[in-house]
Amino acid sequence: MKKLFSVFILLLSLTLQAQLKSPAEFLPNYGKQVTYYYQLESYFAQLVQNSDYIQHKPYGQTSEGRGLNTYYISTPQNLKDLENIRQNHLYQAGLSDSKPAATSDKAIIWLSFNVHGNEPAAAESAMNVAFELINPDNAATKEWLQNTIVIIDPCLNPDGFSRYGNWLRTVSGKDTHPGLNDREHMEPWPGGRQNHYAYDLNRDWAWQVQPETRQRMLLYNDWMPMVHVDVHEMGYDEPYFFPPPAEPMHDFITQSQKDFHTAIGEMTAKKFDAQGWSYYTREVFDLFYPSYGDTYPTFNGAVGMTYEQGGIGAGRAVQMSNGGILTLQDRITHHTTAVLTAVETTAWQKDKLIKNFRAYFKDSREHPKGKYETYIVKNSGKNEELAKLLTRNKIQFAYANETKKLSGYSYQADKDKDFTLEPNDLIVSANQPKAVLTQVLFEPVQHLSDSLSYDITAWALPHAFGVESYAVKRAIQVSTKKEVSYKGKFEYERVYAYYVPWNGRASARVLSLLHKNKINVRSATKAALYRGIKVSPGDLVILKGDNPNLTEFEQTMNVMLEGKRDFEIIESGFAVSGADLGAESYPLLKAPKVLLLSGSDVSATDFGQAxxxxxxxxxxxxxxxxxxxxxxxxxxxxxxxILADGWYDFSDTEKMQLDTFINNGGKVIAIGSALNIFEDRTGYSLTKFAEETGKVTEKELDDKESLDARFFTTESMLRRGLSGSVSGAIVENVIDASNPLCYGLGSSYFSMKTSSASYQLLKGVQNAIYIPAKYKSFGFIGSNLKKRLENTVTFAVEQKGSGQVIYMVDNPLFRGFWENGNLLFSNALFLVH
Structure with a gap:
């Protein structure tokens, strides 16, 4: 009987192997045409169905309803013990207190493909990589899997991948067209790079603004891999890039992480050398900005790596500048070789990776890498969103439950100050498992070893959230609690009005809900006091008398405000101090009827953010x-x-339509390069130089730079050009607290500046937010530009006829994580009138 059973198992195994198909066997035109997303899912389904070396783990859905999937690949024995392996991995690194059943240590590598949808060779190669790992005829990969768990996410951005692939199939004929003039090399707006909302998901790992990222990071943080490979494509004429990465590298990156980069580079180079494939390392792709698919894993203990294959704009095949034809199959082959080498190196260095990963978290807890050990964020309505961000990243925090005098670095003042810790203030300690990520996100200044950075160079959360915050060099002993304590509502005999503080995103959502339900709302323009309720400019008041059609006013309002726990009820419109509720300092807000322009003249990313x-x-x-x-x-x-950043080419007729719209009471919110529509136009005050002396000074500086450039070497020209640029720095701004554009922002505003555009303080407008002389800044700003930014406007309001134009030199919606910018934009939308 036992013999018959063994024969049955053997026959079953052979049957499964016979059914297991490679991508080329399963998919028509694999390597010749981009795969539909449903076909990619179907391919992985047949792998799961026909092999016991792979398991499927779905983790969510995109905005357009497509599935988000991961696949675990290892030996059948390891997969049966998968949960124990995961728990043991976390427990041994100090990331979990739950001690699992005894199991052997495994190296864990996570492979991410196609975060950018129009880089299709990434997702295409994911199928090939998965097949080779479980292919019964590939003895080498079976050996790797003995001590390795491979987690594959074949497509991080299914919506973008589908948008690109569906378009490419629509415009493709039977023959390929390697020449650049064919339409398959000219992707239309908005392109497939971004997700549904045109967000770049590869900038979202830490901020987790987008649904794809949030859902993925729940699973990622449940696994915390030791190695993470982020698979991309770049311009089609580029050789292949693999680690080691370029400078600048963040100071917190360890030597062991750098050593693995070198090892992987040497191993991959051997494979590429054998084939004669072109490649490069140590250039362009740095490890600094914390929200990439290589840096975020790195700051979470992994060896994070970017792999880049030339291919964007290549379609199915393209002629390169060297005369060669680069095909989709070439791109798949290169990626497959490189990624499998990463798995091989992980298996080979298993013991060292496990040892280094555990040491990473032990060392970071015991010896914090940053200057400060405790971060304190004063109680604010914006802290609710900050707490959500920390929770998503599994960064531990608590709230103060006592009052204590302390001294520390003030983010807003950029110097040490005495301050008072009070109940409900948010406390984040560096003495925790996520110590490195905590310090990366909170450190006031990040050391930049090289100004040739690929992305923004400053991002401190206290500036992004616009909340009074302090950093303390030592751990503090203080009583804490897990949640904010809300004081009870004031007792009242009758409802005269509802009061809602204007102090964060939740306030804007409440106002949005009220407007959508046609409930009349007023906004305070001056401070006042009503029996225990302190009203500040921007705060909302909903008067019962303004809403006679609401027969169940109190019940309706309680439903509308259930997401805003700090609302209060006012029982009399008579003020203890300041103006009564019937005064003109409580104007009725007009519900916006909003038009957002899109199309090829608009930056897809900036449009998506709006x-x-x-x-x-x-x-x-x-x-x-x-x-x-x-x-x-x-x-x-x-x-x-709303005019998002773009390159608008309006006709004279269209400009006149816009003028008429504004004069008749309309409001235009213009962001970034959209300001060019109004610059130096009759009837508008927007001009680069408010006075002739400014224009003369600018010309003198330009002339001096031109003269100095005569002595530059060719090698130094690129770096010299940086003197007039900014890739992304935090800049201090003075605010006009009495202007509705500034309500709720705090005593100052720190803006994320990503453009060298500047306008001297304007005449005839409200310069609501501007960069003062001798301003504070964080991150890289070119030396020439830094001086020119003094006394330039960042956000201004111009009254024209019955309407307004709101000029936004910087984009307050930048990547969605600049929370104080979200509030500023809410002011522009709802409160400026």
Missing amino acids: WFYMDEIIDYPVSIVDIQNLKRVEFSEFNTI
Whole structure:
């Protein structure tokens, strides 16, 4: 009987092997045409069905309803013990207190493909990598899997991948067209790089603004791999890139992580050398900004790596500058070789990786890498979103439960100060498992070893959230609690009005909900006091007398405000101090009717940030119209137009339509390069130089730079050019607290500056937020630009006719994580009138 059973198992195994198909066997035109996303999922389903070396783990859905999937690949024995292996891995690194059943140590590597949708060779190669790992005829990979758990996410951005692939198939004929003039090399707006909301998901790992990232990071933080490979494509004419990475590298990156980069580079180079494939290392792709698919894992103990294959714009095949033809199959082959080498190196260095991973967390807890050990964020309405961000990243925090005098570095003042810790202040200690990530996100200044950075160079959360914050060099002993304590509501005999503080995203969502339900709302423009309730400019008041049609006013309002726990009830409109509720300092707010322009003249990413803000951050209706259809728009249906950063080429007629819209009471919010529409135009005050002396000074500086450049070497030209640039730095701004654009922002505003554009303080407008002389800044700003930014406006409001133009030199919606910017934009949308 036992013999018959063994024969049966052997036959079953052979049957499964016979059914297991490679991508080329399963998919028509694999390597010749981009795969539909449903086909990719079907391919992995057949792998799972026909092999006991792979398991499927779905982890969510995209905004467009496509599945997000991971696959665990290892030996059948390891997969049966998978949960024990995971728990043991976390426990041994000090990331979990739950001691699992005894099991052997395994190296864990996570492979991420296609975070950018129009880099299809990444997802295509994921299928090939998975097949080779479980292919019964590949003895080498079976040996690797004995001590390795491989987690594959074949497509991080299914919506973008589908947008690109569906377009490419639509425009493709039977023959390939390697020449660049064919339409398959000219991807239309908005392109497939970004997700549904046109966000770049590879900048979202730490911030987790987008649904794909949030869902993925829940699973990632449950596993915390030792190695993470992020698979990309770049311009089609580029050789292949693999580690080691370029400078600047963040100071907190360990020597053991760098050593693995070198090992992987040497191993991969041997494989590419044998094939004669071109490649490079140590250039362009740095490890500094913390929200990439290589840096975020690195700051979480892994060896994070970027792999880049030339291919963007290549379509199915493209002629390169060297005369060669690069095909989709070439790109798949290169990626497959490189990624499998990463798995091989992980298996080979298993013991060292495990040892280094555990040491990483032990060392970071016992010997914090940063200057400060405790971060304190004063109690604010914005802390609710900050707490959510910390929770998503599994960064531990607590709230103060006592009052204590302390001294520390003030983020806002950029110097040491005495301050008082009070109940409900948020406390983050560096003495925790996520110590390194905590310090990366909170350290006031990040050391930049090289100014040639690939991305922004400053991101401190206290500046992003605009909350009074302090960093203390030592651990502090203080009583804490897990949640904020809210004081009870004041007792009242009758409801005269509801009061809602304007102090964060939740306030804007409440106002959005009230407007959508046609409930009249007022906003305070001056401070006042009503029996224990201190009203500040921007705070909302909903008067019962303003809403006579609400027969169940109290019950309705309690439902509307259940997401805003700090609201209060006012029982009399008579003020203890300041103006009564019937005064003109409580104007009635007009519900915005919003038009957002899209299309090829608009930056897809910046458009997406505005769209996501409207759709998801405040949940408010917005009409989106492509610029090419602008002539068909009935402007009287709207009172607010959002112009995201872009290269608008309006005709004179369209500009006149915009002028009429504004003069008749409309509001235009113009961001970044959209300001060019109004610059130096008759009837508007926007000009680069407010006075002739500024223009003369600028010319003198330009002339001096030109003269100095005569002595530059060719090698130094690139770096000299940086003197007039900024890739992304935090800049201090003075605010006009009495201007509605500034309500709730705090005593100052720190802006994320990603452009060298500047305008001297404007005449005839409200310079609501501007960069003062001798301003504070964090991150890299070129030496020439730094001086020119003094006394330049960042956000201004110009009254024109019955309407307004709000000029936004910087984008307050940058990547969605600049929380004080979200509030500033809410001010522009709802409160400026």
